[in-house]
Amino acid sequence: MGSALGFVVRGSTEHMKKLLALVLLALILAGGAVAFMYVRVNQPYRGYQGAEQFVEIPPGAGSVTIGGRLVDSGVIRDTTIYRAALWMTGQGRHLKAGEYRFERAMTPFEVIDKIARGDVYVINVTFPEGLTIAEMAKIFESHGLGPAASLTEAARNAALIHALDPEAKDLEGYLFPETYALSRHADASKLVALMVSRFEHVFTPELRQAAAARNLTVREAVTLASIVEKETARAGERPLVAAVYTTRLRVGMPLQCDPTVIYALTKAGRYAGNIHKDDLSFDSPYNTYRYPGLPPGPIASPGRASLEAAVRPADADYLYFVSRNDGSHEFARTLEEHNRNVQKYQVQYFRDRRHHP
Numbered sequence: 001m002g003s004a005l006g007f008v009v010r011g012s013t014e015h016m017k018k019l020l021a022l023v024l025l026a027l028i029l030a031g032g033a034v035a036f037m038y039v040r041v042n043q044p045y046r047g048y049q050g051a052e053q054f055v056e057i058p059p060g061a062g063s064v065t066i067g068g069r070l071v072d073s074g075v076i077r078d079t080t081i082y083r084a085a086l087w088m089t090g091q092g093r094h095l096k097a098g099e100y101r102f103e104r105a106m107t108p109f110e111v112i113d114k115i116a117r118g119d120v121y122v123i124n125v126t127f128p129e130g131l132t133i134a135e136m137a138k139i140f141e142s143h144g145l146g147p148a149a150s151l152t153e154a155a156r157n158a159a160l161i162h163a164l165d166p167e168a169k170d171l172e173g174y175l176f177p178e179t180y181a182l183s184r185h186a187d188a189s190k191l192v193a194l195m196v197s198r199f200e201h202v203f204t205p206e207l208r209q210a211a212a213a214r215n216l217t218v219r220e221a222v223t224l225a226s227i228v229e230k231e232t233a234r235a236g237e238r239p240l241v242a243a244v245y246t247t248r249l250r251v252g253m254p255l256q257c258d259p260t261v262i263y264a265l266t267k268a269g270r271y272a273g274n275i276h277k278d279d280l281s282f283d284s285p286y287n288t289y290r291y292p293g294l295p296p297g298p299i300a301s302p303g304r305a306s307l308e309a310a311v312r313p314a315d316a317d318y319l320y321f322v323s324r325n326d327g328s329h330e331f332a333r334t335l336e337e338h339n340r341n342v343q344k345y346q347v348q349y350f351r352d353r354r355h356h357p
Contacts, residue, residue, distance in 0.1 A: 040077070041085040044105035047074030052103040053185075054121065059097040059129040066095055066115070075102050075111055083165065085109055091116040099183055122181040127195075129303035130229045132263070136301070150188040157189070160196045164208075165219045173222045173298025174199050185212055202304050210311035214246075223294050225302035225310035230259035233327060235305050240331055242306075242313035244321055253319065255288035263299040322346060 015271035055073045055304040057066055067082040076082045085108035086092050093110070098120030104113070125143050127136050133155045137148035155175060159169040168174070171192065176199035182191065203218070211221035224245060231241045248255055258275055264284035265271035280287070286295040298348050302310070332338035 005255055007277035019147065030214070040081045041088065041108045044107050044110075045075075045077045046102075046105035047072075047077065048102075052101055054099055054101055056099045057095070057097050057115065061095075061097065063092045063095060066352055070111060073102075075106070076108050077311055085112055087115075090114070096120075099185075118181075122183060123186070126179040127175070127177045127301070129306070130233075130300045131177060131227075132163045132266070132300055133170065133172055133175065134266075140191070143182075145182065145184075146188055146190075147188050151192065154188040154192040157192065160193060161199075164200065164203075165217070165222075167219055168297070171196060173301055175301050176202055177301045177303050197311050203307055207307060207311050214311060215259065216311065219297060220294055221310050222302065222307070223296075225306040226298040226300045227255070227257050227259060227294075228309050229302040229306040230300055231257070232329060237329060238305050238309035239312065240316060240318060242309040243316045244318045244331070246313045247317060247319055249293065251319075254292050255294070257288045260286050260288040260295050260299055265293075 050295055052073035053073050053075060053272045055075060057069065061069075063086060067076070067079050067086070070076040070082060071079055089109060089112050091112050094116045096118035098117060098118060099117060100119070101121035106114075123143055123145065125139065125145070127139060131139075133152060134148075137151040137155075140146065140151040141148040155171040156169075158165075158170055161168050161171060161174045165174070175192065177196040178195075178196065178198060180191065180198045203222075207221075208218060211218060214221075216224070224242065227245060228238050228241045232238060245255055245257070246283075247253075248251055261279055261282060261284075262271055264282055265275075265279060267286070268282075268284065270282070280289040283290065285291055286299065288295060316331070318333055320332040320335070320341075321329040322332075322338065322345050324330055330345060332341055
């Protein structure tokens with residue numbers, strides 16, 4: 001009996017040793033796999049050839065679809081590593097749609113963080129205040145978004161502003177100047193619609209009411225604002241410049257605004273960079289030396305400050321202003337005073353410069 005019992009005990013011991021060995025081996029292998037995976041998810045990877053790689057994640061895409069796109073694009077090594085990193089970060093429900101740009105080796109953690117933050121690739125396009133449609137179109141093209149002609153064509157869709165300006169033949173003056181974050185695939189028509197929408201937001205109902213209180217239609221208010229925008233870049237002067245033209249309109253005095261002549265010449269393909277005395281008689285309804293009142297429509301896209309100045313001009317009775325040659329202007333109430341300012345800031349100033357360059 002004793003020998004038989006000893007055999008059973010020895011057999012059980014051997015079995016336990018083998019089982020423990022297998023468990024230990026499994027733990028070692030599992031630990032090795034975890035360690036290997038940990039190294040992998042923290043290892044930067046770049047499997048694409050070019051200088052950059054773009055990955056488009058469509059709206060509603062699940063984590064599996066997103067992982068497949070990242071792996072197929074060479075941004076993450078394989079789906080196993082992607083899933084491991086996604087599980088470790090807990091960001092599976094926070095990945096955002098959009099186009100993403102990758103231009104360096106990144107760890108799976110970095111890739112997932114980028115997408116979870118919604119760090120989509122955009123092109124920031126700035127349209128400064130006071131530009132025409134044609135000038136904005138050149139900026140559009142310079143950013144590689146499409147030919148200038150596509151934006152010019154899209155800006156002919158006057159229906160976008162019809163509710164505010166039923167007389168508009170195009171969107172001159174209504175493409176609000178601002179910086180827009182655009183995708184590489186930005187469509188000119190969508191951009192134009194966005195810019196008009198931004199104008200409608202900035203030119204608030206309060207500003208529209210202020211225009212109406214001065215017997216100005218939206219078109220007239222924006223036209224006046226565009227003139228103010230072209231005449232001065234100084235915020236503090238805009239209400240004063242608006243006051244000058246508002247007073248001239250009230251008393252029936254010609255606006256005699258050089259930027260309107262430049263706009264007329266440019267539309268006719270006759271502007272060479274300088275305005276000459278003969279140009280002041282150029283026959284165009286936009287020529288405010290030749291035709292009284294406001295021109296037929298805006299001559300540029302005004303910014304917020306100029307829009308506000310046009311409908312809320314300064315309480316001043318100035319009729320004239322002249323450049324001080326430093327970006328600012330000298331204002332005058334009478335022609336006599338204005339002539340003295342012209343003598344000082346134009347005639348004498350340039351005479352002195354000729355003698356003392």
